[in-house]
Each structure stands twice: as structure tokens, then as C-alpha cells.
Amino acid sequence: MLASKGNQVVGIDVNPEAVRLLNEGHAPVEEPGLQDLVSGSQDRLSATTELGAAGEADVSILLVPTPSDERGAFSNEHVLAAVDEVGRGLRGRDGYQILVVASTVMPGSCDAEIRTALEGASGRRVGETLGLCYSPEFIALGSVIRDMLEPDMVLIGESDSRAGDVLERLYAGICENEPPFRRMSLVNAELTKIAVNTYVTMKISYANTLADMCERLPGADVEVVTDALGLDTRIGAKYLRGAISYGGPCFPRDNKAFGVFARDLGAEPFLSEATDAVNLAQTDRLAGVVQSRLKVGNAVGILGLAYKPDTGVIDESPGVALARLLGSAGYEVRVYDPVATEAALHALGGLAEGCSSAAELVAQSDVTVIATPWPEFAELPLDALERKGRSSVVIDCWRLLPERASCGAVEIVRLGRALEEASPV
Ligand SMILES: NC(=O)c1ccc[n+]([C@@H]2O[C@H](COP(=O)([O-])OP(=O)(O)OC[C@H]3O[C@@H](n4cnc5c(N)ncnc54)[C@H](O)[C@@H]3O)[C@@H](O)[C@H]2O)c1
Numbered sequence: 001m002l003a004s005k006g007n008q009v010v011g012i013d014v015n016p017e018a019v020r021l022l023n024e025g026h027a028p029v030e031e032p033g034l035q036d037l038v039s040g041s042q043d044r045l046s047a048t049t050e051l052g053a054a055g056e057a058d059v060s061i062l063l064v065p066t067p068s069d070e071r072g073a074f075s076n077e078h079v080l081a082a083v084d085e086v087g088r089g090l091r092g093r094d095g096y097q098i099l100v101v102a103s104t105v106m107p108g109s110c111d112a113e114i115r116t117a118l119e120g121a122s123g124r125r126v127g128e129t130l131g132l133c134y135s136p137e138f139i140a141l142g143s144v145i146r147d148m149l150e151p152d153m154v155l156i157g158e159s160d161s162r163a164g165d166v167l168e169r170l171y172a173g174i175c176e177n178e179p180p181f182r183r184m185s186l187v188n189a190e191l192t193k194i195a196v197n198t199y200v201t202m203k204i205s206y207a208n209t210l211a212d213m214c215e216r217l218p219g220a221d222v223e224v225v226t227d228a229l230g231l232d233t234r235i236g237a238k239y240l241r242g243a244i245s246y247g248g249p250c251f252p253r254d255n256k257a258f259g260v261f262a263r264d265l266g267a268e269p270f271l272s273e274a275t276d277a278v279n280l281a282q283t284d285r286l287a288g289v290v291q292s293r294l295k296v297g298n299a300v301g302i303l304g305l306a307y308k309p310d311t312g313v314i315d316e317s318p319g320v321a322l323a324r325l326l327g328s329a330g331y332e333v334r335v336y337d338p339v340a341t342e343a344a345l346h347a348l349g350g351l352a353e354g355c356s357s358a359a360e361l362v363a364q365s366d367v368t369v370i371a372t373p374w375p376e377f378a379e380l381p382l383d384a385l386e387r388k389g390r391s392s393v394v395i396d397c398w399r400l401l402p403e404r405a406s407c408g409a410v411e412i413v414r415l416g417r418a419l420e421e422a423s424p425v
Helices: 016-023 034-039 051-056 077-090 110-122 144-149 161-172 186-215 222-231 251-265 270-293 318-328 341-348 358-364 375-379 382-388
Strands: 009-012 045-048 059-062 097-101 130-134 154-158 181-184 299-303 332-336 367-370 392-396 410-414
Touching: 009 016, 009 051, 016 045, 034 144, 051 077, 059 077, 059 161, 077 097, 077 110, 097 110, 097 161, 110 130, 110 186, 130 161, 130 186, 154 161, 154 186, 161 181, 181 186, 186 222, 186 251, 186 270, 251 270, 270 318, 270 367, 270 392, 270 410, 299 318, 299 358, 318 332, 318 341, 332 341, 332 358, 358 382, 382 410
Parallel strands: 009 045, 059 097, 097 130, 154 181, 299 332, 299 367, 367 392, 392 410
Antiparallel strands: 130 154
């Protein structure tokens, strides 16, 4: 993004393969639109495994992993290792430079151990010729580029206003929608980042609770209810689509870390802990619907293993969780995803068999579950299935399939709507 907007950019990674790919003009990860940006920025983009190279940059942005520790807090282990090497690269340099932490960290990290590590390694004091910022991305995999081009806001935590000015100028040059900038202390920005994600997960769990209620309430339809709810400007329509659990590398972890942090402060994290409990219960809720439709010897097919469409990431994916639960219970499970089948089969370790297309999976399954709302799943070949006359069930978690009455041999179960009485297994 930065290179495509005219900046000279060096990508630095400990993974030599990522560095090699970028230097050869290839995007090192799958993300819609990324290859075009890389191809169009060749003269401004290079990569190296040499972390000290950051010392030559006016602005260094640190976006290394912050894995959860055993309590659910974020570990700064990789951040501190990188700050140490980047800091040594900054030692003895002239001119004004800033380090921007973009990884998700526990509030208080930047002003404490990160600042100490940076000053120790660089031999320079933050606030003089060196600035420290915390500026996380509010991006979702699959829409990273659009989210960066048109953010709702840009959040900047700053050690001092000079550092924030430099970063605001840099990011204002990327954004195409003139977003509001919110500049604040480092700790306020760190808290805002995890507070945003925790609020969004709370909304998802709320909508999923409504979906669960609607399934038990004759005549009810969660979509009708949340559509009206979302029109209330105090609530808003986004992330209010009652369906199944949230997953991915960020939402579950950020929500847990928020709870751990609140507890450490002596505050009660009732909301984030309830959000997490509701989310965990979603796999059982879905498995209950599946099992109510299964007969002895039936095969279950799961469509969608990525945690959301347009990504191959399977971290905490609802489809994989369901496959694991049903496979462990001894059911015959088949799986398919446009991108993530191989990764999921590896993670499932023999609990499921892969299919090469959605059509193949549907043809081989007695009960099919659409777990990820990939657009292609809205066009399942149900007519062909019906013509075969073999009775089967499709559980449509996201109400993707076109409206039509369940008829003939194929029963469509739309989650979030009143479910008929389950037939006995
Ligand atoms: N993925 C998202 O959508 C997202 C969104 C917002 C925030 N975040 C946060 O951003 C951070 C990074 O997440 P990610 O999903 O990009 O992780 P990732 O694991 O996909 O990528 C991190 C990259 O850092 C490299 N790396 C690891 N240690 C390093 C080191 N010491 N020096 C240099 N490079 C190193 C890895 O090789 C990898 O290429 C995390 O704190 C995460 O919580 C992620």
C-alpha cells in the first residue's frame, strides 16, 4: 500500500521465502488485489531478512505476531526481539526517525517494555530524535487493501506530537476517503484497539443468541429482527447477522485478552467473558441441528473451512470446529473449501475426507452444512440432487441459498429461523 502510493519501502521478515518472493515481484501471501499492488510498485519495493536495515528508514512499522500466552494475554516476545534488532539499526543515526508498533499488544506495553527495549538497543531517547507510535490496522483478511484505503478512522497513539505528525502525514497519503484521525497517548490507543474488536464480537454473540432463540420460536426469523434492529442508529447493522461462531486469528484472541486485562486491573469483564462463552456454544448449537437430521450410517458434508470468505485462513474456523466435533464422535465427515481444504485436512488429521468441489461433496453427503458464506455456495446444484431422488438435507447457516420451499428430496434448513421438530435419529 505504502509503495503503491509513492513511498520507498523495504519489507523485512525473518522468513526468507517471503523475502525471496517479494524481491521476485510476487505477493508472499494471498490477498485480493495484493499482487497488482506489488507488480505496480517494483521500483519502490524491495525486501530483506536483515532487521537492522530498518535503521535507514524514516518510519519503521512493526507488524510481527503477538501470540496468546497461557492466560490469553498477548506475548510481546517477537515484538521485543524485533525492537532489539531494529533498535540496534537505529543506533548512531542522524535525523528524526520513528518506530510504529502495529501488532496487537496488551495496553501499557509501548510505554513500558517496548520503549525500554527501543531506547536500550538504539542508545537514543524517545522524544528527542526518536519517536514511538502505536497504530494498529483495523483490517479483515480478504478485504485488507480496501480496509486500508478507506478506514473508518486512523488510530495513532504517540509518544509525542512530532512522532504523531509524521505518521499522520504518511497515512493521510494512503487513505482515499479522508478518515478522521484519532491521536492519543500510547496506552489509550492500545486499549482502543482491543476494545473495538471486543465490542464487535459482543455484537456477533448477541445476534447469535437471537438466532438461537428464533430457531426455537415458531414463526420467528432472525434476519427480520436484526434488519429492524440495525436501523436503530444506536445499534447499527454491521456484524448483526445471526449465524454461527466468529473465528480467525484476531477476534477470539482479542476478546480473551481484553478479559484478562480487565481482570488484571481488578475490573469485572462480564461482557467479554459472556461473549466468549456464547461463541464457544455455537459449535454445539450447530452440531445439535446436524445430529437431529442424521440417521445411522449417514455422511455429513461441510462446505467452508476458512473462517470467512476470501481467505484461506482456518484459525478458529467454525467449519473446522464442526468437522472435528463430528469426526471425533465417529461420524463420516467430508469437507470442501474453495481455498482451505488442504490446510483443514491437515489440521483435522484423518477425522474427515476431502472433496474436490462443492458439487461432489453435496452428491456424497446426506446432510450438508454451509459453514462459510463463500458466494459460490449460493449456487449449489440442488436441482441435480433432487433429480437423483435421494433424500438429503442442506443446513444453510448463513441463509445463502435462494428462497424456495424445501421440496422434493432436498430439505433446506435455514439457521436463525424456526426449526421444525427434529426427526428422531
Ligand atoms: N491478521 C489480521 O487480520 C490482523 C489484524 C489486525 C491486527 N493484527 C495483529 O498484527 C500482528 C501480526 O499478525 P499477522 O496476522 O500479520 O501475523 P502473521 O503471523 O501472518 O505474520 C507476521 C509476519 O511476521 C514475521 N515475523 C515473525 N517474527 C518476526 C521477527 N522477529 N522479525 C521480523 N518478522 C517476523 C513472520 O514471518 C510473518 O511473515 C499480530 O499482533 C496481530 O494480532 C492482525
